[in-house]
Amino acid sequence: MRNLSKSKLIAYRQCPKRLWLEVHQPELREDSDTTQASFAVGNTVGDIAQQLYDQDGTGVLLDAQRDGFDATFKRSMELLATDKPIFEAGYSANGALAFADVMIPDTVDGKRVWRMVEVKSSTGVKDYHRDDVAVQSYIARNAGVPLASVALAHINSSWVYPGEGDYRGLLEENDLTADAFARFDEVREWIAAAHEVVAMKVEPEMKVGNQCATPFACGFFDYCQSKEPQAKYPIHWLPSIRSSDLKEYIAAHPALDLRDTPDDLLSEQQQRVKAHTLFGEVYFDAEGAADALMSYNLPAYFLDFETIQFAVPIWKGTRPYQMIPFQFSLHTLLDNGKLESDSFLDLSGKDPSRDFSEKLIAACGISGPVYVYNAGFEGARIRELAERFPEFAASLLAINERLVDLLPITRANYYHPSQHGSWSIKAVLPAVAPDLSYEALDGVKNGGMAMEAFEEAIHAETTPQRKAEIEQQLLVYCGLDTFAMVRLWQFLAGRNDLHFE
Numbered sequence: 001m002r003n004l005s006k007s008k009l010i011a012y013r014q015c016p017k018r019l020w021l022e023v024h025q026p027e028l029r030e031d032s033d034t035t036q037a038s039f040a041v042g043n044t045v046g047d048i049a050q051q052l053y054d055q056d057g058t059g060v061l062l063d064a065q066r067d068g069f070d071a072t073f074k075r076s077m078e079l080l081a082t083d084k085p086i087f088e089a090g091y092s093a094n095g096a097l098a099f100a101d102v103m104i105p106d107t108v109d110g111k112r113v114w115r116m117v118e119v120k121s122s123t124g125v126k127d128y129h130r131d132d133v134a135v136q137s138y139i140a141r142n143a144g145v146p147l148a149s150v151a152l153a154h155i156n157s158s159w160v161y162p163g164e165g166d167y168r169g170l171l172e173e174n175d176l177t178a179d180a181f182a183r184f185d186e187v188r189e190w191i192a193a194a195h196e197v198v199a200m201k202v203e204p205e206m207k208v209g210n211q212c213a214t215p216f217a218c219g220f221f222d223y224c225q226s227k228e229p230q231a232k233y234p235i236h237w238l239p240s241i242r243s244s245d246l247k248e249y250i251a252a253h254p255a256l257d258l259r260d261t262p263d264d265l266l267s268e269q270q271q272r273v274k275a276h277t278l279f280g281e282v283y284f285d286a287e288g289a290a291d292a293l294m295s296y297n298l299p300a301y302f303l304d305f306e307t308i309q310f311a312v313p314i315w316k317g318t319r320p321y322q323m324i325p326f327q328f329s330l331h332t333l334l335d336n337g338k339l340e341s342d343s344f345l346d347l348s349g350k351d352p353s354r355d356f357s358e359k360l361i362a363a364c365g366i367s368g369p370v371y372v373y374n375a376g377f378e379g380a381r382i383r384e385l386a387e388r389f390p391e392f393a394a395s396l397l398a399i400n401e402r403l404v405d406l407l408p409i410t411r412a413n414y415y416h417p418s419q420h421g422s423w424s425i426k427a428v429l430p431a432v433a434p435d436l437s438y439e440a441l442d443g444v445k446n447g448g449m450a451m452e453a454f455e456e457a458i459h460a461e462t463t464p465q466r467k468a469e470i471e472q473q474l475l476v477y478c479g480l481d482t483f484a485m486v487r488l489w490q491f492l493a494g495r496n497d498l499h500f501e
């Protein structure tokens with residue numbers, strides 16, 4: 001019997017078909033960019049955990065990829081006789097194997113025991129973490145490890161980085177010993193059931209559903225979905241699916257088509273999306289849109305931010321996962337109809353926040369509406385900057401007072417069938433300004449790519465030529481975001497008298 005790794009057992013817990021596919025057809029798996037990014041974040045947090053749990057540098061890091069599983073299991077057992085922290089120790093027992101992030105030696109009643117710590121890049125303890133540590137400790141205990149306790153260490157999102165490489169306080173430990181040890185019978189059953197799934201000749205029957213995204217986005221989703229009946233007008237094109245009645249209906253009717261969805265389960269907005277999608281007709285309340293914008297005069301500002309976030313902060317005074325703006329684009333429409341543009345972009349690798357604040361204050365002037373698309377995002381970033389830099393707080397918060405959100409105005413007054421239920425600027429733009437396109441951009445085409453580009457640009461090994469290329473791509477991308485808002489505003493306000501280059 002082959003040993004199943006902890007990750008295979010967790011895959012089984014998510015969906016038996018996922019486990020079967022991971023073992024028999026792993027080539028079908030396509031991890032999203034988000035999933036791959038989360039692996040990279042996990043590695044970064046793991047590196048910091050080794051520093052934190054090995055302050056005097058005596059710990060031993062094992063590497064099963066390099067040394068092989070059997071050699072690592074053997075070495076892990078040998079190290080139990082020492083008093084050194086062990087990282088990535090491997091154990092196998094009862095048809096399963098696992099590697100422990102951190103093993104800390106301890107002494108109870110004169111005997112050597114071990115404390116196990118699993119390190120996660122999340123900001124709290126999730127249900128699947130409890131499965132994870134139960135499996136981990138079951139295997140270690142059955143392999144003969146004198147395991148006294150098991151804890152889960154996750155990121156403390158309210159911790160503020162004091163700088164100088166001092167990451168004490170970044171991780172918060174939760175003792176899960178009682179919960180994990182009480183579940184050993186369950187774990188034994190999971191292992192047995194998982195082996196039965198692996199032994200199946202064909203994949204288990206399983207329809208796509210909520211389990212495909214929870215607790216992880218499943219990399220086999222495209223494969224599984226391609227084998228199911230395809231809806232011409234998929235139900236997920238409906239916006240804001242929140243009512244429990246509608247959710248239950250969808251869960252009971254996979255591959256549901258909008259045509260089959262009862263109207264009495266839908267909100268007014270959902271009914272509008274359904275009707276205009278099925279009939280292929282544009283909805284536009286031109287009067288309502290113009291009314292919503294009537295009270296705002298020129299000059300008007302159109303603002304958009306790009307942000308970066310780090311699980312392990314690199315800039316003093318910032319928190320884990322804090323969204324830190326490194327770029328803005330601002331288009332200004334003057335009262336004579338002339339359009340001007342301004343921008344800020346810091347690729348130096350230093351904390352951009354102070355310069356960003358100063359430049360933003362100077363660029364936004366002191367009066368006139370500041371249009372944004374989804375004001376919650378820019379508004380929250382401005383408030384955070386105001387908290388960090390009290391000397392700029394009044395000016396920054398004054399900008400917040402002037403924010404006007406184009407998203408709810410668009411959502412209430414416009415819908416094109418091509419939007420497929422989305423009012424993201426990237427969904428709306430092709431309908432109202434087909435001459436503008438994100439797809440035609442070179443390199444950076446969305447916020448996720450902007451983050452990746454920023455990280456690449458500030459990396460020490462990035463060449464000046466590549467950095468210049470990224471800078472240009474970011475400026476063009478963010479500039480399109482705000483020019484798109486100008487064109488959207490023009491459309492909604494009915495200002496066909498204005499002409500922009």
Ligand code: SF4
Nearest residue numbers: 015018212218221224
């Ligand atoms: S996509 Fe969904 S149904 Fe298919 S293997 Fe993954 S979790 Fe299971």
